[in-house]
Amino acid sequence: MEKEVYSLCFMCSVRCPIRVLVKDGQVKWIEGNPHVAGMEGSLCPRGAAGINMLYDDQRVKGPMIRVGERGSGQWRAADWDEALNLVGRKLGEIIDKHGGHSVVLGERTQLATHVSKTFLKAIKSPNHFTHDALCKGSVNTACRSLFGYTDGQMGIHYKKTKHIVLYGRNIFESMSVKEVNNLMYALENGAKMTYIDPRVTITATKAHRYWMIRPGTDLALNYSLIHVILKERLYDAQYTAKWVSGLNALREFTSIHTPQWAEQETGIPADEIVELAHEISKDKPSVIFHFGYRGASHTNEIYVRRSIMMLNALMGSVEAEGGFFFKKGPEAEGGKSVHKLTQQEFPEIEQPRFDKVGTKDFPLPDPNHGVAQMLPHAILNKDPYPIKALIAYRFDPLMSIPDYKNNLKAINELDLIVAIDVNYSDIADYADVILPESTYLERTDCIQQANGLKPQLFLRKQTISPRYDTYEGAIILKQIGERLGIGSYFPYNNMDDLVKWQLEGTGFSMEDFKSKGFVSYGSKQIFWDRKQGLKFKTPSGKIEFKSSLLEDAGFESFPAYQPVPVTSNGKFRLTVGRTALHTHVATQNNAYLNYIVPENSLWINVKKAEELGIQDGAWVEITSKAGSGRIKAKVTDLIHPETVFMLHGFGHRAKNAKRSYKKGVMDTMLQENLTDKIGGSPALHDTFVTVKPV
Numbered sequence: 001m002e003k004e005v006y007s008l009c010f011m012c013s014v015r016c017p018i019r020v021l022v023k024d025g026q027v028k029w030i031e032g033n034p035h036v037a038g039m040e041g042s043l044c045p046r047g048a049a050g051i052n053m054l055y056d057d058q059r060v061k062g063p064m065i066r067v068g069e070r071g072s073g074q075w076r077a078a079d080w081d082e083a084l085n086l087v088g089r090k091l092g093e094i095i096d097k098h099g100g101h102s103v104v105l106g107e108r109t110q111l112a113t114h115v116s117k118t119f120l121k122a123i124k125s126p127n128h129f130t131h132d133a134l135c136k137g138s139v140n141t142a143c144r145s146l147f148g149y150t151d152g153q154m155g156i157h158y159k160k161t162k163h164i165v166l167y168g169r170n171i172f173e174s175m176s177v178k179e180v181n182n183l184m185y186a187l188e189n190g191a192k193m194t195y196i197d198p199r200v201t202i203t204a205t206k207a208h209r210y211w212m213i214r215p216g217t218d219l220a221l222n223y224s225l226i227h228v229i230l231k232e233r234l235y236d237a238q239y240t241a242k243w244v245s246g247l248n249a250l251r252e253f254t255s256i257h258t259p260q261w262a263e264q265e266t267g268i269p270a271d272e273i274v275e276l277a278h279e280i281s282k283d284k285p286s287v288i289f290h291f292g293y294r295g296a297s298h299t300n301e302i303y304v305r306r307s308i309m310m311l312n313a314l315m316g317s318v319e320a321e322g323g324f325f326f327k328k329g330p331e332a333e334g335g336k337s338v339h340k341l342t343q344q345e346f347p348e349i350e351q352p353r354f355d356k357v358g359t360k361d362f363p364l365p366d367p368n369h370g371v372a373q374m375l376p377h378a379i380l381n382k383d384p385y386p387i388k389a390l391i392a393y394r395f396d397p398l399m400s401i402p403d404y405k406n407n408l409k410a411i412n413e414l415d416l417i418v419a420i421d422v423n424y425s426d427i428a429d430y431a432d433v434i435l436p437e438s439t440y441l442e443r444t445d446c447i448q449q450a451n452g453l454k455p456q457l458f459l460r461k462q463t464i465s466p467r468y469d470t471y472e473g474a475i476i477l478k479q480i481g482e483r484l485g486i487g488s489y490f491p492y493n494n495m496d497d498l499v500k501w502q503l504e505g506t507g508f509s510m511e512d513f514k515s516k517g518f519v520s521y522g523s524k525q526i527f528w529d530r531k532q533g534l535k536f537k538t539p540s541g542k543i544e545f546k547s548s549l550l551e552d553a554g555f556e557s558f559p560a561y562q563p564v565p566v567t568s569n570g571k572f573r574l575t576v577g578r579t580a581l582h583t584h585v586a587t588q589n590n591a592y593l594n595y596i597v598p599e600n601s602l603w604i605n606v607k608k609a610e611e612l613g614i615q616d617g618a619w620v621e622i623t624s625k626a627g628s629g630r631i632k633a634k635v636t637d638l639i640h641p642e643t644v645f646m647l648h649g650f651g652h653r654a655k656n657a658k659r660s661y662k663k664g665v666m667d668t669m670l671q672e673n674l675t676d677k678i679g680g681s682p683a684l685h686d687t688f689v690t691v692k693p694v
Helices: 050-054 080-098 113-122 132-147 177-188 202-206 218-231 237-243 247-256 259-266 270-281 301-314 372-381 404-411 473-483 495-503 548-552 591-596 606-612
Strands: 002-008 017-023 026-032 064-066 075-077 103-107 128-130 154-156 163-167 192-196 209-211 287-290 324-326 389-393 416-421 433-436 448-450 456-458 518-520 571-577 601-605 619-623 628-636 643-647 688-693
Touching: 026 050, 050 591, 064 080, 080 103, 080 389, 080 416, 080 433, 080 473, 103 113, 103 372, 113 128, 113 473, 128 132, 128 372, 132 301, 132 372, 132 548, 163 270, 163 301, 177 192, 192 202, 192 270, 218 247, 218 259, 218 270, 218 301, 237 301, 259 270, 287 301, 372 404, 416 473, 473 495, 601 606, 601 619, 606 628, 606 688
Parallel strands: 103 128, 103 389, 163 192, 163 287, 192 209, 389 416, 416 433, 571 643, 601 628
Antiparallel strands: 002 017, 017 026, 064 075, 064 433, 154 324, 448 456, 456 518, 571 688, 601 643, 619 628, 619 688
8 A cells, every 4th residue: 555645854953845655554755845846856865864764773662761870871661651650750859849940841943842842831940942042042143133033034035046145054065955956046047156164065166156264254254345335335225224223333333344454364355355245236135145054153153143134234135035034924814823832821930041041141042942051050050040850852962062071960960861852862871761752754743834935834744653662742741741730731632633723723724734745825925015014123123233132231233353363382273064964963873874974074174284294084183171082084175274174963972872872073072162142152163172193
């Protein structure tokens, strides 16, 4: 018996729409949903490897209770009642003694995130955070400081762009299939791409212009571009007069940031900076200065991201075809949004968040994501209060938060660690109980409301029954909740019940998703009227270069630029990034993907390698203030001499993930836990290392 099922991938956080072919109860094929514009059947390598995750014999196959020391890899199998009863009892004891706020839940943002938030709200804990905090917290804050919207409420119109500028946004390796297909369409139809990065990536090889910028100096480049654009009046004067506040203040601030000044800081010739400003201004407003996805490189990250967004505003490319747009929800088509469990009434939460977001310590980061890298500090220092329990839901703080040794010290202070996961992640290896989640192919999930130019709803539909003794995450949290006496906040018995409840009032039913996997509220793309109809959520109703959000919190809109010193004494700035074959720390043990990229290596400039006596392919020792490791060198002239680079996500310590165990070096073993105190992101590229041959 054969069938096709339309669903959503979850091999990364993009959630590409997919078509799955099933024969005799076995998944035989996965491809991009051919009914979704921009997909046309395409799928990335990670998406194709979803079949291997489903049939992996190294998955967590049932509830597990630790019997050895934390991290020993010693477990015993349990049934669900025993495991859930244990978790419910221990959480109940912790809540009774220390309060609900002593419980933290961290997760990869997903379709069931509203269930996770509901769980915490019901026990009176403010302590929910997501992996987005470690990825794009400062991008989020920067967007709100200019537009009043988060970055997640903005989209990019790749298909119609005429010129795109990417700052380390390695879009062809850290990919979203639909975005890549639409960008390729634009490039094939005459669009230009400028790529700026200290390292030659796959994306760099596709660019019309590539600049090997000095690491850490993107802000200097942007200030000089703004200088040229304002001095030579290359901006969209009509748009900025109508929709921008603080233009004259920006003009005065950047008056000293000439291309000649920037050349000394960035290494990019002044005449080339001027050339880009001239070139891109001719294509406005259909241009994109990409504000990035992972905006977590430096302690001044918010100002780097603000400067990129300012360039878009000067080009008039915000709410423009081929530029940026604000995502429209169902209400724009006269429809209703899906229900979420977080819309219920909850008991009042009196305690601040563990990361102090919303207080004088971190007044501006988005509490929807938090400042995740503060977790070890909060645990070890009992600041602002003792943290006693962690629920890690498809999220690994050990391999995601900088300074592994400190992270490990912190989690070992906890009374209870619960991992909800598919695989033996490093945090699962240190958990007291593992509650295995069904893979995305084995479960129906919550509705995805995809706001955009055409608001749509997507459904992740179960394709086959679970192969092992696993549950959906939303059911696991409901079951724990029932044991804590908060079951009334989860008014469903199974995932079909939850989906049907979410769809009430939308005019759609589960049956409507069967033929294509999605439904649309309308048929036409919605752009607001650029003359009268733009709707910025700032106090001024305009794009605020001079930001009320920042200045009301006591921060400057235009702080003086701090020069980036040249590295010396044999030190390098450590940079990290992605490959198209792996997702963060989640896929290194996948048999397909592990076979192709089993470990990371250290990119080092050929001249620097010669000075240090390092041969290509030889083992080297890399050391920082936080830790050290052994890794193979990749000697190349395709990286700036002031930096070294490694892929993120390797060096796993979980013994039951046998393919990835101790393969490569973990970047969090080396990174210092540094933070952009205004935007909220970690400064992942502000750690310095030494390298020597072994």
